[in-house]
Structure formats: structure tokens, C-alpha cells
Amino acid sequence: MHRNPPPCPHATYFPSNLLGSTAFYLGLILTTIGFWAYFTDRPTLNLAGFFYGIPVLLIGIALRTAQLKPVPYSEPTTDEVAAARERYATDNQKQIRKDMLGYRYAEKAHLGESLEALGLAPTDEERPLITALRETLTDGAYTLVIEFDSPMIDLEKWQSKQKKMVEFFGPDIRVEIEQPEEEYIDLLLISTRHADSTTSADTEPSSQAA
CATH class of the missing domain: 1.20.5 (Single alpha-helices involved in coiled-coils or other helix-helix interfaces)
Incomplete structure (x- = not known):
């Protein structure tokens, strides 16, 4: 993958x-x-x-x-996911995706400064490298998944920064961290706007009835 x-x-x-x-x-x-x-x-x-x-x-x-070359997709984005992106993606999700899909200059790695700010890149040698990205739905919510090759920063270290990531990549973001295989990390940036929209839709009839 x-x-x-x-x-x-x-x-x-x-x-x-x-x-x-x-x-x-x-x-x-x-x-x-x-x-x-x-x-x-x-x-x-x-x-x-x-x-x-x-x-x-x-x-x-x-x-x-x-130059840094664009980050490739690890799997095609479906029409359903693309539609969810257009409707529910946060500004930060859109900007991160845009930055990773473009050529970058005078930067050591994609999201390099972000990883340093999060305490996940103590040195250039230890910095996790982005290998690919993909878009999916998590319980109906638009999700931008960033795939890392992270041989020197383990899952426990990533998880210790999870709360900080929510603040860093927010607002309207939920963060999940997965390890699909040894030395690889998937960072899931999940938009919470879908949940907010669903909640509003569910409560609107009750308000009207009242």
C-alpha cells in the first residue's frame, strides 16, 4: 500500500x-x-x-x-469521498492536502516544520517521512490520511502527541493514529463537521415541533 x-x-x-x-x-x-x-x-x-x-x-x-516532489496517493479517491471533501473538509485539511500535492522549495520535508512543532522530529535523521496520502470516510466523516515511514519514532510517541495534534490541526478536527505495519504510521485527520451537520439536522424537526 x-x-x-x-x-x-x-x-x-x-x-x-x-x-x-x-x-x-x-x-x-x-x-x-x-x-x-x-x-x-x-x-x-x-x-x-x-x-x-x-x-x-x-x-x-x-x-x-x-524541490520536494508532490506526495502521491496510495489509493484512488472515490466520488463519494470527493463529494464529502467538498462539503465537510476543514480549511486546514484543504491546505495540508494542497501543500502536499504541490512542489515545495526550500523545505526539508513535507510537513517538516509541523512535525518539529509537535515534537516528532527531534533530528533530521529521526523525522518521519510522508510516503503517501489518501482520502476516506470514517463513520461518514471526511478523513485525510497521511502515511508516514516512521522507523525511529514509535507508535507510543505518536500517541503521546495526539491531544496536541487536535489543537495543532484544528479546529473541527479529530485525530486518530494507526500503525498498519511495523515502522509505518497512518495519521487520520477527521473532520467533525459531518457530525455537527448531522446533529443539527436531527434536532431541527424537534425545534420546529416545539
């Missing part, structure tokens, strides 16, 4: 590695023009090509090598 995730039909990937690729190819073109101008004795064009091309090329290379 964690190692060979299939494509997800309901996944929207934000945005691509356009920044790094644009800088790389623009720098490459300008540098090439600079070399061409040098060998054809065009000093002004030569200077401009080298002056702008090489720095832009180096920036592009740095961005391409330092």
Missing part, C-alpha cells in the same frame, strides 16, 4: 515545478546565446548572455535539485 501508489482520478496537483524548470531553461538559453555571441564576436550580446544567463541557470539548477 505504501510503496506503489496508483494515480488518483480526483487528485489536483498544484502547481508543477514550473519555477525551477523556467529558470533552468531560460538560463540555459541565455548562456547559450552568450557563448554564441562570444564566438561570433558580438561583445554586447555576449556580455548580456553571460551576465544574466549563468546566474539564472544556477538558480534553476538549485531549485530543481532542492
